[in-house]
Amino acid sequence: MKKTSYLYTLLASAILGFSSCNSTISSSTSTSATTNAIAAATQATAPELDLAGVKAAYISYCSGCHGEELEAFADRKWKHGSTDEDLFKAIKHGYPDEGMPAFAETFSDEQLNGLVAYIQQGIKGIKAYDFGSEKTAEAVQQSEEQKFRLDTVATGLDVPWGMAFLPGGEMLITDRSGILYRLSKDRKLQTVEGAPKVLAQGQGGLLDVELHPDFAKNNILYLSYSAVKEEGGQTLSSTAVMRAKLNGNKLSEQKVIFEALPYSKTRHHYGSRLEFDKDGYLYISVGDRGNHDENPQDLARHAGKVHRIKDDGSIPSDNPFVNKQGAVASTFSYGHRNIQGMALHPQTGQVWTHEHGPRGGDEVNIAEKAKNYGWPVISYGINYNGTVLTELTKKEGMEQPLHYWVPSIGPSGMAFVTGSRYKNWEGDLMVGSLRFQFLSRLKMDGTKVLGEEKLLKNIGRVRDVKMGPDGYLYVAVETPGTIYRLVPVE
Template sequence: MYRLKILTVFFTYSLFFLPALLMAQDGRALYDKYCATCHGKNLEGGDGSSFIDAVWSYGDGKNAVFRNIKYGILNVGMPAWGSVMTDDDIRTLMGFIFDQENKSGVSPPPIAKEITTEDYKISVETVAEGLDTPWAIAFLDERHSLVTEKNGQLRFLIDDKLQPKPVANTPAVLNEGQGGLLDVAADPEYAQNGWVYLAYSHDLGTAKTGKSRSGAMTRIVRGKIKNNRWTSEQVIFEAPHEKYRTTRHHYGCRIVFDSEGYLYFSIGDRGAGDQAQDVAYPNGKLHRIHRDGKIPEDNPFVKDKNAIPSIFSYGHRNPQGLAFHPSTGELWETEHGPMGGDELNKPIMGLNYGWPEITYGINYNGDIISEFKEKPNMEQPVLHWTPSIAVCGIDFYKGGAFPKWENNLFVSALKYKQLARLVIEDNKVVKEEIILKNAGRVRDVGITNEGVIYMVLNRPGKILKLSPK
């Protein structure tokens, strides 16, 4: 009876733990075969990065790591292993790597308090933390700025101190998927009129539609803040309700103003790429309106009775970066591609930027979206990032804090967790410098009139301030 009990315990142990042991051994064997030469026998790094230093330079989520292994990171010399490993092999390998990382007990390094760039030594200060997926920052004056949180909260920073109470009475947002409270912008004449603009995901509500999943679309409103309360709200853009979609991703959205006071904003394709090519739909477009919501008479599609009259340009996937060049006044835009093909564009009124007819990316499952990278009457990006860095908010440098960087474009990236500085000459990117990396997913970058740089981070939800050392 005693022997039977021992055998039963052994069998039970084997049933539950042997597959895990075999998987670990298979993961070790796969690692030794395909990874150890570059990443070190004990995952300590070599020609490739370490897996046990808690730093993931090209995306740390399971989906990102899976795609990096399967499809490679060709611009840094990492080959695609999908042709020699099955998907199950890749998952087994990932399990081994993540297990070894956990066993190492290493935590991500703290954010550096000082960084050295090619031109300057910079002080890095955390001015706000504990935010719930902060999305954007807008500067009202030298002392006051506003930060949006995806959950719908609008928060003041006063003298670089986060105020504990959010602004009351802000519009209800659909905080679901990629939706929520997105961009915030101050009117060019804010000191005189007090207008603040918000972009957010607006849903029609299940009760209204009678559907189990209500339609939603990006909406733009403006209002004034008095005694920490949102007042005087005006809706300045709302798409026709029949154009709303039940998907919960690719809302865009950024808001910027040109030197004449026109307001520009972006809406992502909302997961319907074909609609980005159809001017009867608002999604997959850049839009241009007056600050009170009226449509400019010279917009390119105002005479097309079937078109959305606010459309400025079309064929965009998910634009989350807009900025005007301080010297030339030209509009620049960044947008998320699929797997590969993030883009930097210089949008021009009425032109087609190709999505999804042309793209430098492929689908997340490896399928081909389009065989074409270019077609007649479709514009090419100034720059594309392949693989994707998950490019996000942008801003041109202005101000006196770092004079050597005047007119350089600062570009944020979520997946690559970086802030980069691009030098642009004759509409070409001639140089790129990574300013800060691995502090968190960089959602937005904003630059004050004095030239101080602010970074909006997700995971962790923080605001960083970069100023001269």
């Protein structure tokens, strides 16, 4: 397929809000279909936008971050105000440091007013989506090859971001607000003291949690978070990792063993997933912090990378850039945008990741030593405001994803299905969707994705997915802050 044809198709699919796409866009798309799609895209941004046009524009340009049903506006703390004028200013000029792009060149003022009216009217009708009602939580869910129901494990959370399973049937849960919870066997939430100070703004806060491979003996755990400091009159933040010892409901011996430099004034793309490999090395994802022009391809910067360190924070001698002058020694792979999913393959021992693209181009990859994953030189996505970021989807020396989504699903959390509880799911890859609010089951054959099944549609923004030591799948959902367990039904 020609580059221009691919880009037109991508733009059209974004505008029209196609609900799914295979890992490639078919080259058989007809010229007339593409032309009609572009016409629809143009109509969706015409000055005389009607309700349908405004909704199409919102879904195309805004829903990736704010939800198709405006659910991200529910219980919103309006940092920049909630009047029509405040929303108009936010959409037109953006707040780039917080991940909100400007749309001044995308929409006219009349079109912006239409979007403001649509959002304000929609906010009035928002109600917290209760997937856990008796109509759905206890109902038997039917997938292609498995029946199951949902067991509510924990409620009352704000934004549950990470989960880790303690010996004896308890669980640790990070809440992005900055609270570390311990969930007792009788499912009571208890606050753990001693968590790090975080900047709970934008996408930042208390993020992932990972147990030391020998936790049963040493009680050591790891927390990733948005660290904060004041410098030059500005509040700056970065992705950091703390190592600590868990004693009951208290942390002790806290030590920061990783800190991504430089600190930034932005409030997004922290990355922040943690995973130990079979050799006991800790992998850490750090997003590009919203600075894709400099960070991902610059080996002298931590951002836009996967890092590998020893359990005490020291650097493995066989890291790929240890002896490269000026390079960050902890770097394992680079050219990443924002990895929010990381899982160890149960057979190969390889570390798998997925990362957010812009509008389109969310990717599944295997993190391999010294490899460049291409961001932002190559991408299957476009800018949020509809402009073309790059015309390249491939380039020599840069890795191709094993699978990608167009449009973006906003992936977060991932787990390989192990054990025998779930018939015909073993080996499949489960990925949460923030944007479309479902659990994605990628049907796997080795490293090849054969297809996708969407489970738990409209459950809410799925933030994390984990296999528990009891052999069950656990899913953490933001709206409302709930953790479910998938229980197979015969």
